């Protein structure tokens with residue numbers, strides 16, 4: 001057997017009995033390994049999510065074999081109604097959620113707008129998890145953890161909310177980096193608002209490492225996907241199990257139970273980019289995301305604009 005993420009995260013002896021989790025983007029890659037690890041750790045229920053129905057059912061079968069109740073719920077994160085349906089099904093299938101892994105995402109080469117006029121990468125990687133989290137807030141038990149898969153690629157851009165509704169100057173790498181910046185800002189702002197609302201729920205973001213062996217490489221141009229997959233076998237290269245270990249460290253480890261609002265890399269709270277530490281930008285992103293989705297602002301703040309940041 002290869003490396004197990006729970007061992008790499010130092011959580012192999014954590015008992016997840018009683019835990020109910022949702023892992024978005026668990027049909028492949030880091031999310032799949034995280035879901036399977038939760039099963040081996042004894043989780044009661046894992047909701048598997050993605051779009052690939054065959055892959056989703058295969059993960060459910062593996063989880064069921066470990067004694068975990070598993071359900072696959074397909075949903076395209078570029079589709080607002082599908083994300084709402086996902087949240088509804090999660091409510092029906094679970095009593096509450098103890099760990100929400102916001103992990104689904106990718107780098108998309110072609111620029112396009114979604115049905116509501118949003119650049120696709122920003123919609124899938126940020127607005128999808130924003131809406132899902134907002135819709136499930138009252139289904140998160142006290143003591144729950146929200147873990148959002150960001151990336152070291154968030155370093156570079158500053159928040160640019162003008163550019164998320166057009167694709168005339170589309171760059172897949174910029175859009176990806178910007179959406180990952182949004183993930184770091186979102187996780188930190190969620191932590192602040194949960195705290196202000198008196199909720200005992202933590203929120204952190206994670207850089208899983210640069211992982212050649214995940215499905216992520218399919219998004220890269222030309223022959224690069226084949227080349228990077230051959231790197232998988234090279235000792236020392238970050239594996240999908242290493243990436244899942246980063247998620248498990250933030251989501252399951254007793255060492256992180258009381259940490260909120262941080263960005264983890266290599267199983268350490270780490271300082272993200274300056275743009276990702278901009279609390280005014282995080283607030284703008286939060287408020288604008290609600291406007292773009294045409295929903296009431298979740299966990300709305302009561303202090304006046306321009307108040308203490």
Ligand SMILES: NC(=O)c1ccc[n+]([C@@H]2O[C@H](COP(=O)([O-])OP(=O)(O)OC[C@H]3O[C@@H](n4cnc5c(N)ncnc54)[C@H](OP(=O)(O)O)[C@@H]3O)[C@@H](O)[C@H]2O)c1
Pocket residue numbers: 024025026027028029030031049050051052053055075076077078103104105106107124149150151152207208209210211212214215216217
């Ligand atoms: N691999 C890396 O080097 C790396 C580095 C930093 C961060 N990350 C982040 O890690 C996360 C997981 O990526 P991975 O490396 O494990 O890649 P992956 O194997 O391609 O997994 C991506 C997952 O996201 C789902 N997904 C993609 N687009 C979706 C959409 N429109 N709607 C719903 N689900 C969608 C996929 O499901 P379906 O295929 O079933 O649709 C799949 O389960 C992503 O957020 C990625 O940005 C990866």
